[in-house]
Amino acid sequence: MRNFLSLTDLTSAELDDVVRNAVRYGAPGPFEKVLADRAVGILFLKTSTRTRTSFWAGATRLGARVITYGPGDLQLNTGETLEDTARVLGEYLDALVVRTNGDIAELRRLGAAGRPAIVNALTENEHPTQAVADLATLTEEFGELGGRHLLYAGEGNSTAAALALAAALTPGFRLTLVCPAGYGLPKSLLDAAAELSAGRHQVDQHESFDDVTGRVDAVYTSRWQTMGVDKADPDWLTAFQGYRVDAALFDRFRGPDTVFLHDLPAVRGDEVDGTVLDGPASRAWRQAHHKMTAAMAVLDWCLT
Template sequence: MRNLISLSDLTSEELGRIVRRAVAFGRGDVEEKPLSGHRVGIYFRKSSTRTRTSFWSGATRLGADVITFGPDELQISTGETLEDTARVLGEYLDALVVRTNEDVGEIRRLGSSPKLAVVNALTLDEHPTQAIADLATLTEEFGDLAGRHVLCVGEGNSSGGALALAAALTPGLQLTLLGPEGYEVPQETLDLVDKLSDGRALVSQVTSADEVTGPVDVVYTSRWQTMGVSKANPDWLADFEGFQINREFFDRFAGPDTVFLHDLPAVRGQEVTDEILDGERSLSWRQAHHKMTAAMAVLEWCVVGAGA
């Protein structure tokens, strides 16, 4: 069994293999049932529409039996340690998909059983399967990602952090993180990006659109309130003035083939306008589809080690 808790645990080759498999699943290449006879648990401590459903759908399409757990349905809620829970679940399940709003350490403790593959379906600091879905969407659209430039706009949240790690493991992919001062991707994540790439990553972080050199191939944004968590500053929305992806912003950095991505859910009229989210350049809905293909590729890789 193999865990996928952070993209930083993967090699560039492993990430590339998982992404290619997700793209293949997106073409409908699911004739075999590699997870037939295997059992997958889905344990979400926070709300989810796409990620929880995509893991359920992906696992069942691959032939697995699936059980879901709500936030208070495991004995963790009554005081059992994460390690003891993992040890027991390893006797019943082959994989456990976990979403929490804590740091990644909690999921690493659940990943302590050698009999149980654990998948990070979002923590406070990283959303690895979202980044895999993003790369699958862009690979399907552009092919080789070397030389492509992604502009990721908004809060430096778990999706932005994961995308930075993914870019570090994808040779030649340029990523510019643009967000208001005080809402950036944490420096420790950028330090990890540098370490993963041996200093060769084309990842930068800026706080003004004037610092971005265009045109770019991709304009990406996400919800400014990740998981709907309130911010300490009651006037935080004022800090994001000028970061909405509207027609003027998109056209400022777009070339003839530039596409738009959003990891969803979207707060329409806040971080993005309807015109952009529903426009002909938007791949957001195909990106949502690839959340399922990414889940399939990750589960296959973790449980049976497959993937080309």
């Protein structure tokens, strides 16, 4: 069994294998029941629509039996340690999918037991399965990702972090992030991306769109308040003025085949206008479908 905790743990070949499998699962089924007789637990300590449902649906489609846990369901709330919880759940489950706003170190402690396989369905600093869905959407759209350029606009959140790491692991794929001052990805994450790319400098971050030249293949944005968590500065929204993906911004960088991506949920009128989200270039809803195919591919990679 293999854990799927951070993209920093994967090689380029492993990520490519998972992404291509997600694309394959995006084709019409039926699919081989590769998870038959497997038991998958889904523990979500925070709200979720797409990720929780996609893992349940994906695991079920591949033949697994699924049990879901809410934030108050496990004895972690009464003082049992992560290590003891993992040891016990390993007697019953083959995989445990976890969402938390906490640090990834907690998931590594869960995964240290070796069973069940632990899947990171979002932590404070990274959303690796979302990146698989994103790359699957782009691979389905364009075929190969080498030579493609993705522009990400908005907050340097867990989605942006996973995108940066995924881009670094995908040869020839370029990511440019444009984030408000104080709300970009931390230097440590950018350094990790640079290390993963072996010095190919595939990930750049700026504060102004004026630093971006030429057309791009995709424009991506994400909710400015990840998981609805309030920001420390009560006037934070002022910093994001000018970062909304409206028709003018999208047209500024679009080519004949440029698509729009959003990990959802969207706050229409904040990070994106409805005309873009619902427009003909939007692939946000297909991207949401690939949340499920990414879940299928990740569980397949972990357990088979």
